[in-house]
Amino acid sequence: MVETKTPTQPSEWPPKYPRLIAIGTETPSAKYTQAEVLKIFGIEQPKISRIFSNSHIKSRHLCLPQFSLDSTISQESQADLLEKHKQVALDIGQSAIKKALEKADLNPQDIDYISVVSTTGFLCPSLSAFYIKAMGMRSDIYRIDIVGMGCNAGLNGLQPVINFCALHPESIGLLLCVEVCSAMYVIDDTLNAAVVNSLFGDGAAAAIVSTRSFPGLSTGSxxxxxxxxxxxxxxxxxxxxxxxxxxxxxxxxxxxxxxxxxxxxxxxxxxxxxxxxxxxxxxxxxxxxxxxxxxxxxxxxxxxxxxxxxxxxxxxxxxxxxxxxxxxxxxxxxxxxxxxxxxxxxxxxxxxxxxxxxxxxxx
Incomplete structure (x- = not known):
């Protein structure tokens, strides 16, 4: 006869609803208007220019390759784009995490669970492993990476964080959504490329989730x-x-x-x-x-x-x-x-x- 173990329930059952404790956001420092992006990309066709001007976007933060004032941007190889995704994601992602932790008066060692969401590049090991190493998080931290699910994936990445925090009262969960959309750009004169290049920007957002009380902190829902x-x-x-x-x-x-x-x-x-x-x-x-x-x-x-x-x-x-x-x-x-x-x-x-x-x- 095989002995089965009954999962241990949390001390409180049913568990408390986890709450959003703090948010931290970050973008690359370089900021461009739509007119500047058109000039950098060397786009002169009126039809494509109208796509940029009709986007209802004033400015975006982007990591574009080096260019001179008298020349347009050069194409990046897929290897260059993947490396850009990694380096920029680690930079702005860590900054967003630090901002969220600072608001909650926490440090990286306090995090029990991390969910990292990104669709604009692929890595193995995944981004979560790099953040854990770079920020000195605990070696026993639980982690998950949500890759390839696109713009909706922030809420998909939030669900496992909430589930973990509900089943482990007082634990600290972290959601990080980090997207380097400029690592997905294709520079040509097609209408589809124009739509993509006129719309997406680079940025990272981190959210702390917990059932724990944070007196004096104005928390979310x-x-x-x-x-x-x-x-x-x-x-x-x-x-x-x-x-x-x-x-x-x-x-x-x-x-x-x-x-x-x-x-x-x-x-x-x-x-x-x-x-x-x-x-x-x-x-x-x-x-x-x-x-x-x-x-x-x-x-x-x-x-x-x-x-x-x-x-x-x-x-x-x-x-x-x-x-x-x-x-x-x-x-x-x-x-x-x-x-x-x-x-x-x-x-x-x-x-x-x-x-x-x-x-x-x-x-």
């Missing part, structure tokens, strides 16, 4: 639950193609309408689970996927421009930061200091699959 909706018939609408020794990101022009048509499904399903309606949500944190995407979701859910103010602000000043976008918006909400106990917050990310992810929280 507790996390109640998640919902997901995969539009399988649109699996090719957002994808990576491998062309001419490089990865090339493809974005279907129908994406905004596709997301708008389907967004009610996961939103309403999640709200019903907790006996709430859309009108009960005081705060919306939505991925900055592009102005058309934001508008399509806004109209479908019948929410206001004020509801998406942080989403729009992040898009205007940083571009689409892929998985990190929603945490940049969440940080801006916390900086307003307008949330009240009992307020509901709905976080939403969208990406390849095609996928819509939602998370409901409560302050």
């Amino acid at each position: 507790k996390f109640l639950g998640f919902s997901s909706h995969i539009i399988s018939q649109a699996i090719d609408s957002i994808r990576l193609d491998f062309q001419e020794t490089k990865y090339s990101l493809y974005l279907d022009k129908e994406i905004p309408y596709l997301l708008g048509q389907n967004v009610k499904i996961p939103v309403d399903k999640l709200l019903r689970k907790f006996e709430r309606k859309r009108r009960d949500v005081q705060h919306w944190v939505i991925h900055s996927g592009g102005r058309k995407v934001i508008d399509s979701i806004k109209y479908s859910l019948n929410i206001t421009e004020h509801d998406v103010r942080h989403t729009v602000n992040v898009l205007q000043n940083y571009g689409n930061l892929s998985s990190a976008s929603f945490l940049f918006s969440y940080e801006r909400l916390l900086q307003e200091r307008i949330t009240q106990p009992g307020d509901s917050i709905l976080m939403m990310t969208m990406g390849p699959g095609s996928t819509i992810e939602c998370c409901l929280g409560e302050f």
